[in-house]
Amino acid sequence: MEILHRNIERILTAYTGRWGMVIVNQSTGARLELNPEMVFPAASMIKVPIMYEIMRQAAAGTISLDDSLTVTSCFRTGGAGILKELRPGLTLTVRELVTLMIILSDNTATNMLIDLAGMEAINKTITGLGLKSTVLRRRMMDFDAALAGKENYTSAADLALMFANIYHSRGLPESYGALMMDILTRQQIRDKLPFYLPAKTVMAHKTGTLTGVEHDAGILFLPGGPYIICVLTGDLAANQQGIQLVASIGKVIYEYFHKEK
Structure with a gap:
């Protein structure tokens, strides 16, 4: 991947901030x-391990994916979502709720699922998965809470491992891994890694955004793949720059691997 490395480094010279990346040919x-x-504020990337923990508890019979929950005022919050x-x-x-948390990054759905699974259980599973x-x-x-120092964090290496765990259904029955992959492929926020890719390109992924932070990570499916791709950015002068940076990296990754085959 030496040529790809050079192409990415060439893109990075036009941007300020910091970044962490992992690309793996599965x-x-x-x-x-x-x-x-390198550690970054996780933004909505933290929703991926939350999803995994919900699936783990469902597989264990602790909860059911068909259980119904009511959206009450204590959960309704701003930011992303419907x-x-x-x-x-x-x-x-x-x-x-899991579907909305992933494909629309719904924050209300996320808070409901955090309370359902339990923050302690989610973190225990995160550690158990090797993150x-x-x-x-x-x-x-x-x-x-964020101002008090209670921020959510992650790294590109952790997310690469997280997506590998999902792809291979590690620690779960295969049907739950397949369900997570299906939800991730229905992602509707496509302004970063897939932005310049042909419309029919399949990518199972999740994005994340905070002030000064733009992330995208997931699995790109090509004839020579699949490829796990995780691109995290932070300390951006403007978020639009981060969006353009990640989208440009997605383009050169696609062109490199598409040409390779």
Whole structure:
């Protein structure tokens, strides 16, 4: 991947901030890494391990994906998502809440699922999966907690491992890994890694955004793949720069691997 490395470094020269990346060919094990262990505010990337823990508890019989939960005022919050715009008292299944948490990054759904699974259980599973820098310390949009130092964190290396765990259904029955992959492929926020890719390109991924932070990570499916791709950015002068940076990296990754085959 030396040529790809050079192409990415060429893009990075036009930007300020910091970044961490991991690209893995799942078929061959070949890896490209830039600051893989660098820690970033997780933003909505933390929703991926939350999803995994919900699936783990469902597989264990602790909860059911078909259980219904009511969207009450204590959960409704701002930021990304659709539930804040809908009528109070709406009832959805756990499966529907997980879907909204991933494909629309719904913060209300996320907070409901954090309370359902339990923050301690989520963090225990994160550690058990081998993630070294990822931690859930606060609910979505809890900026008071963030200011008090209770931030959620992750790294590109952790996310690469997280997506490998999902792809291979590690620690779960295969049907739950397949369900997570299906939800991730229905991602509707496509302004970063897939932005310049042909419309029919399949990518199972999750994005994350905070002030000065733009992330995208997941699995790109090509004839020579699949490829795990994790690109995290931080300390951005403007978020639009981060969006353009990640989208440009997605383009050169696609062109490199597409040409390779």
